[in-house]
Amino acid sequence: MAKKTIRGKAKAKNGMVDVKLLMKHPMETGLRKDKDGNPIKAHFIQTVTATADGNTVFTAEFNTSVSKDPYLAFSYAGEKGGALNIAWADNMGDSDAADIKVK
Secondary structure, rough: OOOOEEEEEEEOOOEEEEEEEEOOOOOOOOOEEEEOOOOOOOOOOEEEEEEEOOOOEEEEEEEOOOOOOOEEEEEOOOOOOOEEEEEEEEEEEEEEEEEEEEE
């Protein structure tokens, strides 16, 4: 996907980092049809990975049951000032990544 599709925040408090993400993606199941009755191809995020300071702190595997523009929230042990990298890949070979500063 050409433009950035990941928006997020990461806030540290008491040794934990709370992360909230919104990923813009159509998340098509492959079961719907367009207005002319033609099937819409399945197009969905398969994997989401969060890495902080070179360590994987969160992974998720999605399938067709996740709705359009998925929202994720998770926490991990960390401190303010670090960097968090979020990356996703979908079933059509598209991917995106974003760096989020921990505040």
